[in-house]
Amino acid sequence: MSEYQESVPSRSRRRRRWFEYKSQIPVSWSIFLGISIWAIFFGLWHIANLRGWAPAIILPAPPEVITALYELIVEKGFLYDIWTSVWRVVVGFAAACAVSAPLGVLMGSFKTVEGFFNPLVSAWRYVPAAALIPLLLMWLGTGELVKISILFLGAVWFLITLIMDHTKAVRAELIETALTLGATRKQVLMTVVLPAVSPDIVTSARQMLAASWTYLVIAEITAQTTGIGAMMMRSRRFIHVDEIMAGILVIGLLGLMFDLLFRLVHRLMFSYLEESE
Amino acid sequence: MYSQSDKVMLTVDRVTKEFQLNGDASITALSDMSFSVAKNESCVLLGPSGCGKSTMLRLVAGLEEPTRGAIYLHGTEIIGPGPDRGMIFQTYTSFPWLNVQQNVEYGLRLQGMGKAERAERAAHFIDLVDLTRFRHVFPKALSGGMKQRVAIARTLANEPALLLMDEPFGALDAETRWRMQELLLKVIERSNTTVLLVTHDIHEAIFLADRIVFMTRHPGRVLEDISVAFKREVKFLQKEDILTDPEYGRLDRKIMRMMRREAMVNADD
The missing domain is CATH 1.10.3720.10 (MetI-like)
Known part of the structure; x- marks a missing residue:
C-alpha cells in the first residue's frame, strides 16, 4: 500500500522462532511443512498395516x-x-x-x-x-x-x-x-x-x-x-x-x-x- | 453578498433534510438551509462534526433528495446525480480493475468519446495532478494521496460545472495533506473550476476557500457566511506563506471561537 519500502537489515539479530504471530515464513519452510504432514499420514498408515493393527483386507498398505x-x-x-x-x-x-x-x-x-x-x-x-x-x-x-x-x-x-x-x-x-x-x-x-x-x-x-x-x-x-x-x-x-x-x-x-x-x-x-x- | 446575476451557479434554497429513523421518529440533519455558490468560486462548508455538511454535499450531488426546499444548478432544479456535478469522497474510489489512465478515462468512455480524444484529455489531467509517470499503474500500488489525485483527475476530465469534495484529504497523513491542498489550489487555478468542498479542518478551509459557509449542528443551518477576502489581493500557493498573514490569524481565531461555542451549546450530545 505504501510508497515506501520498509528497510530490511541485512542480518537480523532476532532469532527465528517456530511460533510467531502473523509472520511470513520462507517458501522452503512451507514446502517442508506441507510434505511433512503427508509423510506422517502415509507413514502412520503404513506402520498400522505392518504392525497389523487392522486386518490387511480392510486396511491395505x-x-x-x-x-x-x-x-x-x-x-x-x-x-x-x-x-x-x-x-x-x-x-x-x-x-x-x-x-x-x-x-x-x-x-x-x-x-x-x-x-x-x-x-x-x-x-x-x-x-x-x-x-x-x-x-x-x-x-x-x-x-x-x-x-x-x-x-x-x-x-x-x-x-x-x-x-x-x-x-x-x-x-x-x-x-x-x-x-x-x-x-x-x-x-x-x-x-x-x-x-x-x-x-x-x-x-x-x-x-x-x-x-x-x-x-x-x-x-x-x-x-x-x-x-x-x-x-x-x-x-x-x-x-x-x-x-x-x-x-x-x-x-x-x-x-x-x-x-x-x-x-x-x-x-x-x-x-x-x-x-x- | 452575490446578487441574483448570471454569476450564480448553485443556489440552495431553504433546504431541509430529515432522515427517518426506526418507527415514526425522524432526525433533522439540515434545517431551512440557504446559500449560493458563484461561478469560479471555491466555497467551503465548514462546521463541527454532525452539522450535516456531508449531507448537504450529497444533496447537491443528487445522491439524496431534500425533504423540503430545492437546489438549483444554473437555475435548473437538481433531481439526481449527473456528470455536471463530479463528487470526490474521503474514502478512495479509484476502480481497482482499471489503471490510472483508464480510471481517468472512465467518465469520458461513458460519454462515448473516441479513443484518441479520450487518451489526450486524460493525459492532460493526469499531468495536471503529476501522475504521468504512474499512468499505467493499478490503484493497488498507489499511496492514499496518489489515489485522491486519480480521483481529482478523473472528475475534472469530465469537465463538471461543479466539483464536489467531501473531506477529500481527511484520510491522508499530515504531510500528504498540505501537499494535496497546494496541488488542489493549483488545479483549481488552472482548470477554472467551481468548487464546493466540505471539511472540519479550519486551516484547510481558510487556505482553500474564497468563501466559508459556517454551519451549526443539530440541525445544520448556516450560521455565518464568511468571506476570505484577504486572499483576493495576494495569491497564496504555498501554505506557509499564508500563516504569517495577520488576517489569517484573525480568521483562524474567529472560526475557532465559533467552533467552540457550537461545541458548548450542544454539550448535551
Whole structure:
C-alpha cells in the first residue's frame, strides 16, 4: 500500500522462532511443512498395516493402493469412470454458476429482486440435495440428468447467496462515484458492480466446487452405473478395499487440481489485485 | 453578498433534510438551509462534526433528495446525480480493475468519446495532478494521496460545472495533506473550476476557500457566511506563506471561537 519500502537489515539479530504471530515464513519452510504432514499420514498408515493393527483386507498398505490404482487404470478402464465423473461435475457446476452469477449479482444490487427471489432461495438452501435423490430418480430415471441435477441443486442455492452477499458488499462510494461521473444504472451494473464483484464470484465458485464433488459421489453411489463413486461401490461388493481407497485418492487429487486451476484463473484474471506490478 | 446575476451557479434554497429513523421518529440533519455558490468560486462548508455538511454535499450531488426546499444548478432544479456535478469522497474510489489512465478515462468512455480524444484529455489531467509517470499503474500500488489525485483527475476530465469534495484529504497523513491542498489550489487555478468542498479542518478551509459557509449542528443551518477576502489581493500557493498573514490569524481565531461555542451549546450530545 505504501510508497515506501520498509528497510530490511541485512542480518537480523532476532532469532527465528517456530511460533510467531502473523509472520511470513520462507517458501522452503512451507514446502517442508506441507510434505511433512503427508509423510506422517502415509507413514502412520503404513506402520498400522505392518504392525497389523487392522486386518490387511480392510486396511491395505499405501503401495497396494497405488498398485490397485494402476491396475484400475490399465486393466479396468478406470480412466473412463474418471472422465465421466469430471464431465458431470463440470457440466452440473457450470450450470449452477451460469444461473447463480447473474441472479446473485441482481439480487445483491436491487432490493426488489432480492425480495422476490430470496424467500425461495433461502428455503431451498436448507433442503439437502441428497434428500431429493428418491424424487429425482423417479422423475428422471438413472441417466446422466439425475446426477447433473443433484450437482446443480447442491451448489446453486449456496452460490446465489454467496454471490448476493458479495455484491451487497461492493462499496457504495464506488457506485456513487460512477453516478456522479455520468453513469446510467445499467452502466453502473456493467462497469462497476460486475467488475468489483468478479474476483469474489470466482472465489465463491472455487469454494463451492468442493461441495459439488460431495454431491457427485452421493449421486454416483446411489444410482450406481458409471463414475468414480460407482466403481467404489462395485469394489465394496468384492471387498476390494485397495480399489475403494484408490477412488478416494483420485477424488482428492482431482479436487486439488480443480482448486489449483481456479486459483490460477483468479490470479490471471485479477492480476490488478496483486501487491507488486 | 452575490446578487441574483448570471454569476450564480448553485443556489440552495431553504433546504431541509430529515432522515427517518426506526418507527415514526425522524432526525433533522439540515434545517431551512440557504446559500449560493458563484461561478469560479471555491466555497467551503465548514462546521463541527454532525452539522450535516456531508449531507448537504450529497444533496447537491443528487445522491439524496431534500425533504423540503430545492437546489438549483444554473437555475435548473437538481433531481439526481449527473456528470455536471463530479463528487470526490474521503474514502478512495479509484476502480481497482482499471489503471490510472483508464480510471481517468472512465467518465469520458461513458460519454462515448473516441479513443484518441479520450487518451489526450486524460493525459492532460493526469499531468495536471503529476501522475504521468504512474499512468499505467493499478490503484493497488498507489499511496492514499496518489489515489485522491486519480480521483481529482478523473472528475475534472469530465469537465463538471461543479466539483464536489467531501473531506477529500481527511484520510491522508499530515504531510500528504498540505501537499494535496497546494496541488488542489493549483488545479483549481488552472482548470477554472467551481468548487464546493466540505471539511472540519479550519486551516484547510481558510487556505482553500474564497468563501466559508459556517454551519451549526443539530440541525445544520448556516450560521455565518464568511468571506476570505484577504486572499483576493495576494495569491497564496504555498501554505506557509499564508500563516504569517495577520488576517489569517484573525480568521483562524474567529472560526475557532465559533467552533467552540457550537461545541458548548450542544454539550448535551
